[in-house]
Amino acid sequence: MLNKKILHVLVCPLCKGRLVYEPHHAQLVCHLDHLAYPIKKGIPVLIPEKAIKLNGE
Ligand SMILES: [Zn+2]
Numbered sequence: 001m002l003n004k005k006i007l008h009v010l011v012c013p014l015c016k017g018r019l020v021y022e023p024h025h026a027q028l029v030c031h032l033d034h035l036a037y038p039i040k041k042g043i044p045v046l047i048p049e050k051a052i053k054l055n056g057e
Contacts, residue, residue, distance in 0.1 A: 006044075012037075025045050029054065 002053065010019050012030040019028040028044050035051040037044055038050040045051075 003042075010044060010046065014048055021045075027052070 034054040
């Protein structure tokens with residue numbers, strides 16, 4: 001599982017905004033950029049090229 005303490009440190013590499021952890025999808029979401037950063041084996045992959053674009057909302 002992802003260390004909860006790390007979540008307070010993590011920010012979006014694009015906008016430096018706060019990321020929202022979604023445990024069910026194992027991803028960190030930036031609502032400003034509409035991007036979901038995957039978490040691979042407990043390690044967040046904060047690379048914009050690897051992020052998944054979210055549509056709508
Ligand atoms: Zn962002």
